[in-house]
Amino acid sequence: xxxxxxxxxxxxxxxxxxxxxxxxxxxxxxxxxxxxxxxxxxxxxxxxxxxxxxxxxxxxxxxxxxxxxxxxxxxxxxxxxxxxxxxxxxxxxxxxxxxxxxxxxxxxxxxxxxxxxxxxxxxxxxxxxxxxxxxxxxxxxxxxxxxxxxxxxxxxxxxxxxxxxxxxxxxxxxxxxxxxxxxxxxxxxxxxxxxxxxxxxxxxxxxxxxxxxxxxxxxxxxxxxxxxxxxxxxxxxxxxxxxxxxxxxxxxxxxxxxxxxxxxxxxxxxxxxxxxxxxxxxxxxxxxxxxxxxxxxxxxxxxxxxxxxxxxxxxxxxxxxxxxxxxxxxxxxxxxxxxxxxxxxxxxxxxxxxxxxxxxxxxxxxxxxxxxxxxxxxxxxxxxxxxxxxxxxxxxxxxxxxxxxxxxxxxxxxxxxxxxxxxxxxxxxxxxxxxxxxxxxxxxxxxxxxxxxxxxxxxxxxxxxxxxxxxxxxxxxxxxxxxxxxxxxxxxxxxxxxxxxxxxxxxxxxxxxxxxxxxxxxxxxxxxxxxxxxxxxxxxxxxxxxxxxxxxxxxxxxxxxxxxxxxxxxxxxxxxxxxxxxxxxxxx
Ligand code: GCB
Numbered sequence: 067x068x069x070x071x072x073x074x075x076x077x078x079x080x081x082x083x084x085x086x087x088x089x090x091x092x093x094x095x096x097x098x099x100x101x102x103x104x105x106x107x108x109x110x111x112x113x114x115x116x117x118x119x120x121x122x123x124x125x126x127x128x129x130x131x132x133x134x135x136x137x138x139x140x141x142x143x144x145x146x147x148x149x150x151x152x153x154x155x156x157x158x159x160x161x162x163x164x165x166x167x168x169x170x171x172x173x174x175x176x177x178x179x180x181x182x183x184x185x186x187x188x189x190x191x192x193x194x195x196x197x198x199x200x201x202x203x204x205x206x207x208x209x210x211x212x213x214x215x216x217x218x219x220x221x222x223x224x225x226x227x228x229x230x231x232x233x234x235x236x237x238x239x240x241x242x243x244x245x246x247x248x249x250x251x252x253x254x255x256x257x258x259x260x261x262x263x264x265x266x267x268x269x270x271x272x273x274x275x276x277x278x279x280x281x282x283x284x285x286x287x288x289x290x291x292x293x294x295x296x297x298x299x300x301x302x303x304x305x306x307x308x309x310x311x312x313x314x315x316x317x318x319x320x321x322x323x324x325x326x327x328x329x330x331x332x333x334x335x336x337x338x339x340x341x342x343x344x345x346x347x348x349x350x351x352x353x354x355x356x357x358x359x360x361x362x363x364x365x366x367x368x369x370x371x372x373x374x375x376x377x378x379x380x381x382x383x384x385x386x387x388x389x390x391x392x393x394x395x396x397x398x399x400x401x402x403x404x405x406x407x408x409x410x411x412x413x414x415x416x417x418x419x420x421x422x423x424x425x426x427x428x429x430x431x432x433x434x435x436x437x438x439x440x441x442x443x444x445x446x447x448x449x450x451x452x453x454x455x456x457x458x459x460x461x462x463x464x465x466x467x468x469x470x471x472x473x474x475x476x477x478x479x480x481x482x483x484x485x486x487x488x489x490x491x492x493x494x495x496x497x498x499x500x501x502x503x504x505x506x507x508x509x510x511x512x513x514x515x516x517x518x519x520x521x522x523x524x525x526x527x528x529x530x531x532x533x534x535x536x537x538x539x540x541x542x543x544x545x546x547x548x549x550x551x552x553x554x555x556x557x558x559x560x561x562x563x564x565x566x567x568x569x570x571x572x573x574x575x576x577x578x579x580x581x582x583x584x585x586x587x588x589x590x591x592x593x594x595x596x597x598x599x600x601x602x603x604x605x606x607x608x609x610x611x612x613x614x615x616x617x618x619x620x621x622x623x624x625x626x627x628x629x630x631x632x633x634x635x636x637x638x639x640x641x642x643x644x645x646x647x648x649x650x651x652x653x654x
Pocket of ligand 1: 249416479480534564609628630
């Protein structure tokens with residue numbers, strides 16, 4: 067008894083055993099076109115700040131001693147209050163608003179086999195930051211990273227009546243990605259969908275279909291990975307292009323290039339094609355678009371033509387739902403950006419947004435910049451931190467690489483220029499290229515403030531240089547922007563990935579008074595005038611479309627929000643600067 071007592075309560079290393087079993091990008095299965103069975107709904111929930119669920123193995127539900135005596139356990143799954151899944155726990159109960167440690171979720175669900183050789187998987191689209199998953203008392207594994215999906219096979223653990231326990235922990239730590247300090251709100255919990263799906267014994271694990279760059283828009287490449295390393299025939303069908311082709315998979319992998327002349331996808335013509343892939347016992351389908359994005363000298367070429375990317379940044383955040391989002395919210399964000407701001411691009415800052423976003427962007431026709439939260443001072447020399455960052459990047463790319471709207475992968479934002487950072491982020495850029503040779507790689511880079519020019523070793527590893535600048539806001543010297551742009555001679559296109567000033571909606575005053583709409587309006591007027599004159603700037607994603615929660619912003623205008631939005635946190639009230647940017651974009 068003493069031994070068990072020591073190992074479950076006082077054993078300081080109690081997490082180590084759990085950490086040895088982690089879900090990562092290698093376990094992701096493409097789920098587009100697959101039938102899923104939702105586990106969303108009301109789940110039992112309790113905060114567990116001392117992580118007793120792990121220390122005392124609550125998930126085993128050992129409530130009785132071998133002699134039948136009832137044990138005084140510290141949990142009560144069935145009797146806990148309920149919480150929505152998906153949701154950010156912070157917005158479910160007032161006392162959880164700043165809660166950042168562990169919460170334990172519980173639910174039951176029934177399962178009936180459809181066939182004898184079926185396999186089943188459980189998938190989580192997002193749980194912040196680490197989730198430990200237990201099914202019927204068995205530990206499936208944990209996952210790090212707040213914003214990417216993860217999956218476990220549960221074929222052997224499933225019963226007719228199932229008991230699912232998920233312990234989620236949302237601590238900010240210096241070794242995490244993002245680290246402890248950032249400029250948004252640390253939402254916790256299972257805040258995206260949870261579902262199960264079934265496959266046959268063998269199935270299509272993932273696939274990547276894209277137009278090959280530099281082929282006169284005439285070659286579609288396809289890579290497929292099967293669930294095992296068998297040889298088999300894969301049938302590829304794109305009926306509208308007259309494509310019906312059998313491709314041989316050897317040792318579970320197939321690659322082919324198909325001649326085709328698809329109508330090209332663009333924001334003006336978001337053309338998608340029905341695609342299906344099948345092997346014996348498994349068929350998946352999706353809607354895929356074809357376009358080319360590349361750079362040449364200082365130009366960004368979309369389908370061979372130079373473009374100026376008129377964009378705006380957006381956080382996944384709403385006052386009501388936090389980081390949990392839905393189709394209506396995403397469609398409305400895209401409508402406002404496209405129809406009212408005349409933009410054709412969104413920067414999804416600073417972490418992977420919901421899978422739904424890129425799906426809808428494909429249909430609606432808006433270009434996306436997607437990003438991993440390698441933000442500010444990451445623990446660049448920590449190997450585990452690198453592993454975590456690389457895994458989040460891989461999970462994002464595997465999730466979204468069939469989404470035509472995604473044109474840029476960004477590997478980080480405003481990181482101090484050290485040797486460790488250079489190695490870390492160059493490797494991330496390299497990883498992104500290995501997984502996807504068809505998109506541009508970018509990051510928000512640094513300006514050398516004393517020499518007044520863009521100067522960052524990382525630019526060598528990128529296709530597009532992102533620059534964040536707040537001249538006229540954080541630094542009053544607005545003219546520095548002109549000097550920096552004049553002194554810089556980049557050999558690649560530059561996107562102003564951030565520029566902005568705070569204004570509280572409805573706060574009016576003279577144009578030199580901070581926090582007023584008039585200040586922000588004047589700031590935008592001056593910015594666009596200067597940016598417009600610079601020939602190598604090939605796009606901008608000002609900061610930001612909507613005000614968003616930020617837990618380091620507490621003056622009387624901010625009240626817990628970053629107020630650089632062109633629209634208030636009510637997502638309706640436009641500030642005066644909105645018109646300035648909309649007019650600028652409409653005229654370009
Ligand atoms: C930045 C950051 C962004 C902040 C913004 C600000 O440079 O990249 O995350 O929210 O500035 O408002 O200060």
